[in-house]
Amino acid sequence: MKTPAGLQPLIDDGMIDGVVRKLKSGKEASVFVVAHGTELRCAKVYKDAQHRGFHKLAQYQEGRKTRSSRDARAMGKGGRHGRKVQESEWKNAEVDALFRLAAVGVRVPKPYLVYEGVLLMELVRDADGNPAPRLNDIEIPQAQAREWHRFMIAQIVLMLCSGLIHGDLSEFNVLLDADGPVIIDLPQAVNAAGNNNAFRMLERDVNNMRDTFGRAAPEILATEYAHEIWKLYEAGELKPDAVLTGRFVHDTAPADVAAVLFQIEEERLEAEERQRRREAVDAP
Numbered sequence: 001m002k003t004p005a006g007l008q009p010l011i012d013d014g015m016i017d018g019v020v021r022k023l024k025s026g027k028e029a030s031v032f033v034v035a036h037g038t039e040l041r042c043a044k045v046y047k048d049a050q051h052r053g054f055h056k057l058a059q060y061q062e063g064r065k066t067r068s069s070r071d072a073r074a075m076g077k078g079g080r081h082g083r084k085v086q087e088s089e090w091k092n093a094e095v096d097a098l099f100r101l102a103a104v105g106v107r108v109p110k111p112y113l114v115y116e117g118v119l120l121m122e123l124v125r126d127a128d129g130n131p132a133p134r135l136n137d138i139e140i141p142q143a144q145a146r147e148w149h150r151f152m153i154a155q156i157v158l159m160l161c162s163g164l165i166h167g168d169l170s171e172f173n174v175l176l177d178a179d180g181p182v183i184i185d186l187p188q189a190v191n192a193a194g195n196n197n198a199f200r201m202l203e204r205d206v207n208n209m210r211d212t213f214g215r216a217a218p219e220i221l222a223t224e225y226a227h228e229i230w231k232l233y234e235a236g237e238l239k240p241d242a243v244l245t246g247r248f249v250h251d252t253a254p255a256d257v258a259a260v261l262f263q264i265e266e267e268r269l270e271a272e273e274r275q276r277r278r279e280a281v282d283a284p
Contacts (some may be wrong), residue, residue, distance in 0.1 A: 144214035
């Protein structure tokens with residue numbers, strides 16, 4: 001096939017030997033099967049921001065560390081440099097998340113490198129050696145649904161224990177290789193400790209898995225793992241081997257609004273003071 005422009009630099013510099021075929025094209029990127037010596041690998045070519053369909057990018061990037069406070073301010077103000085920094089952060093976030101999660105045992109494709117804005121990683125295969133199907137392409141038996149649901153909840157816990165939330169986990173972002181589910185598509189991975197939307201995104205990930213597997217095993221639909229997991233996380237008690245029940249008793253006591261508003265004001269003042277100190281350091 002004709003070599004896509006985004007992959008030509010990898011061929012020119014010997015990172016890959018050729019392009020075999022396009023594997024898929026999505027809202028964020030196009031994915032290709034590429035040759036590297038005798039191996040087949042995956043190359044993910046990210047789309048530019050103006051061509052991506054992924055909205056509300058800022059809420060995913062909240063809490064991520066940037067290389068400098070100047071870059072952080074540029075991203076906040078927009079403009080050409082800010083957009084360039086934001087694009088770089090977006091592309092690098094996935095490979096950082098993949099290395100981080102692979103190191104703690106989360107089932108993700110093995111990452112190799114990001115080169116000229118292209119992520120090169122393992123090609124996930126099924127038992128016959130073909131590119132693995134997505135979860136949404138498979139008819140799931142009831143017993144298998146229960147097993148895979150337990151596994152995916154454990155994977156979500158393991159991710160959170162390492163400080164990350166997928167942020168867009170669904171049946172379309174899970175592949176099935178010869179050994180079971182593999183989690184993919186992580187450029188929007190959320191920093192759990194530094195993002196105000198963290199619980200909402202965790203809950204969405206957990207509930208997407210609940211709804212997917214609950215179609216085959218309806219009893220799964222009654223579970224509430226997200227609240228149970230988050231309560232343990234907030235208390236500093238969440239462990240990879242945590243025993244979960246899927247049950248949660250919600251607190252119905254009225255909120256102390258005055259105390260919440262006081263805490264918000266305290267954090268706002270602290271944030272302003274941190275910003276003043278950063279600006280003083282960066283000032284010429």
